[in-house]
Amino acid sequence: MNEGRSRITQAFERKLSRHPMPVRLRGEAVHRAIHTDGHAETPGQRWALSLVAALLAVAIVATLVFTARALHPRGSLPAGPPSPAIPWLPLPADLMPPPAPSPQPIPIPPGTPACTADKIVGSVVGSQGATGHVITSFAFAGAGQVACFLDGTPSVTLIDAAGRTIAFRPHAPYIPPSTSGPALVDPGPVPEAHTALKYGQASFNIDWVSQPEGCPGAASVSVATARIALPAGGTLSVAVPAAPAAYVCQGLGVGSFESPPAPVEVTPAPLLPAVTVQARPTAAVGKPFEYMVKLTNDTGQSMNLAAMCPNYEEELFVDIINGSPPLGGKHFFQLNCGPAGTITPGHSATFHMVLEVPASAAPGTYTLIFLLGYWNSMTKVVQTTVKVTVNG
Amino acid sequence: MVDSAPTSEPSLVTSARAGSEDAFDALIGTLIEPAYKLAVVLLGNSEEAEDAVQEACFKAWRKLHQLHVDSPLRPWFLTIFANQCRSLRRARWWSVKRVPSVQGTNDFPGEWVDWELDLDRAIDRLPATDRAALFLFFYLDAPLAEVSRILKISPQAAKSRVHRAVVKLRLSMEVAES
Numbered sequence: 001m002n003e004g005r006s007r008i009t010q011a012f013e014r015k016l017s018r019h020p021m022p023v024r025l026r027g028e029a030v031h032r033a034i035h036t037d038g039h040a041e042t043p044g045q046r047w048a049l050s051l052v053a054a055l056l057a058v059a060i061v062a063t064l065v066f067t068a069r070a071l072h073p074r075g076s077l078p079a080g081p082p083s084p085a086i087p088w089l090p091l092p093a094d095l096m097p098p099p100a101p102s103p104q105p106i107p108i109p110p111g112t113p114a115c116t117a118d119k120i121v122g123s124v125v126g127s128q129g130a131t132g133h134v135i136t137s138f139a140f141a142g143a144g145q146v147a148c149f150l151d152g153t154p155s156v157t158l159i160d161a162a163g164r165t166i167a168f169r170p171h172a173p174y175i176p177p178s179t180s181g182p183a184l185v186d187p188g189p190v191p192e193a194h195t196a197l198k199y200g201q202a203s204f205n206i207d208w209v210s211q212p213e214g215c216p217g218a219a220s221v222s223v224a225t226a227r228i229a230l231p232a233g234g235t236l237s238v239a240v241p242a243a244p245a246a247y248v249c250q251g252l253g254v255g256s257f258e259s260p261p262a263p264v265e266v267t268p269a270p271l272l273p274a275v276t277v278q279a280r281p282t283a284a285v286g287k288p289f290e291y292m293v294k295l296t297n298d299t300g301q302s303m304n305l306a307a308m309c310p311n312y313e314e315e316l317f318v319d320i321i322n323g324s325p326p327l328g329g330k331h332f333f334q335l336n337c338g339p340a341g342t343i344t345p346g347h348s349a350t351f352h353m354v355l356e357v358p359a360s361a362a363p364g365t366y367t368l369i370f371l372l373g374y375w376n377s378m379t380k381v382v383q384t385t386v387k388v389t390v391n392g
Numbered sequence: 393m394v395d396s397a398p399t400s401e402p403s404l405v406t407s408a409r410a411g412s413e414d415a416f417d418a419l420i421g422t423l424i425e426p427a428y429k430l431a432v433v434l435l436g437n438s439e440e441a442e443d444a445v446q447e448a449c450f451k452a453w454r455k456l457h458q459l460h461v462d463s464p465l466r467p468w469f470l471t472i473f474a475n476q477c478r479s480l481r482r483a484r485w486w487s488v489k490r491v492p493s494v495q496g497t498n499d500f501p502g503e504w505v506d507w508e509l510d511l512d513r514a515i516d517r518l519p520a521t522d523r524a525a526l527f528l529f530f531y532l533d534a535p536l537a538e539v540s541r542i543l544k545i546s547p548q549a550a551k552s553r554v555h556r557a558v559v560k561l562r563l564s565m566e567v568a569e570s
Binding site (some may be wrong): 035175197377 | 413415420421425428432434441445446449450452510515527530531544547548549551552556558559560561562563564
């Protein structure tokens with residue numbers, strides 16, 4: 001792995017050496033970012049202005065709602081009575097995303113027979129070197145009219161150019177296969193060298209050592225042919241192109257059959273509802289601070305929170321503009337989703353929230369930040385200002 | 393009496409938010425080189441990489457108020473930066489140079505190969521997202537959690553992407569004719 005890491009790092013260095021970064025870029029980028037902004041305010045002031053803009057927007061919306069209610073008789077608006085808030089529970093958040101499915105081989109259709117030597121053709125499709133090992137890859141396609149499968153590890157005998165068997169002892173394969181289980185072999189032409197394996201082709205690797213250090217005084221031998229005995233019966237002879245010679249005392253590794261892994265798609269996180277926070281403007285040092293979080297399904301599809309429950313993070317920042325640290329670190333919880341059930345499009349659920357204001361908190365103006373997301377990815381952020389006093 | 397310049401990251405963030413160019417340079421300046429390199433890996437073009445750096449710096453300045461003072465800066469900036477590169481790649485979809493598929497050949501060269509060239513070509517053939525995952529994980533030595541955040545995928549998917557990219561490299565490495 002370290003060898004591979006080093007090679008990959010060196011490859012990136014070669015690529016980057018062809019595109020060196022201009023020395024001027026750092027100064028220019030920073031300077032232009034600030035001086036082409038075209039706004040007089042600093043980022044800190046911008047946040048404050050954003051908050052003012054948000055408050056103005058809320059005020060405008062409130063005015064519009066008030067006007068609408070004045071114009072329409074009570075009951076003609078679609079809004080129903082407010083639903084009771086869902087109580088808060090200190091549910092621990094599970095921040096670990098679900099594991100991505102591991103690569104799986106292409107499924108084998110029921111009734112597919114195991115491949116015997118007369119049903120398939122094979123060839124060497126590539127050879128590579130790594131840390132003194134020569135790794136040769138064989139690939140197979142079906143020679144008949146029907147598919148078959150290869151499973152397990154073949155028995156491989158290597159022959160030199162004079163037809164003599166090379167007496168290797170076995171060793172563990174240098175590169176383990178990326179998939180396990182039966183590998184499908186569809187009818188098709190002999191696999192071509194230097195091309196990636198196609199679906200419906202199976203492969204396996206062998207490896208030998210090409211460095212003499214481990215076999216002092218021994219002569220190397222050149223491999224000319226591989227005789228591959230299949231688990232289901234029969235032996236294939238495949239010519240092996242010229243490659244660095246082998247030192248037999250180091251042994252021969254034979255991998256098991258594998259197929260190109262079936263495509264794996266990572267399931268995206270479900271959509272999140274819109275979030276609004278209602279909080280009293282004051283809180284007390286050392287006492288629970290209660291506030292409400294309203295989740296509104298603003299999408300076109302139902303959200304089953306009971307089945308897929310988001311986490312939230314709440315923080316009280318002393319002063320977001322001046323960069324004081326949040327009180328008591330980060331606080332992650334899972335919403336009390338059970339009572340919420342499914343939120344249908346256009347509807348909401350309100351959650352009662354409780355935040356413990358530390359007894360060590362200094363009185364002052366804080367920013368309550370509420371973040372909602374799945375697993376550890378908090379993508380919805382709402383913030384409001386709270387004044388913390390000694391008596392609340 | 394001379395005030396000492398802030399040096400800790402939270403202090404620098406505070407000063408930068410207040411409009412200090414020096415503080416913003418101290419914060420973002422050190423990230424410009426890795427960002428530029430990431431852009432070269434993603435976009436393969438020096439001029440576009442420079443444009444991406446310029447634009448990402450501008451966005452970082454505009455979004456500085458969204459940065460939590462206790463959040464690590466590098467993943468935050470590189471996330472903005474990777475978004476910018478993605479936008480650039482989407483915008484130029486029509487001009488993306490098509491790389492011909494690897495042509496198979498049945499005659500095996502008789503001599504050993506230049507593995508460096510093979511590896512370089514194999515990396516160039518990878519999708520940009522795979523290249524980015526390899527670059528972040530191997531070259532920048534970023535932990536998988538950071539890779540996942542920058543690429544906007546789960547940590548498990550980041551691990552899987554790095555693994556798959558290495559497997560693809562291994563599969564696509566061809567023996568070059570000398």
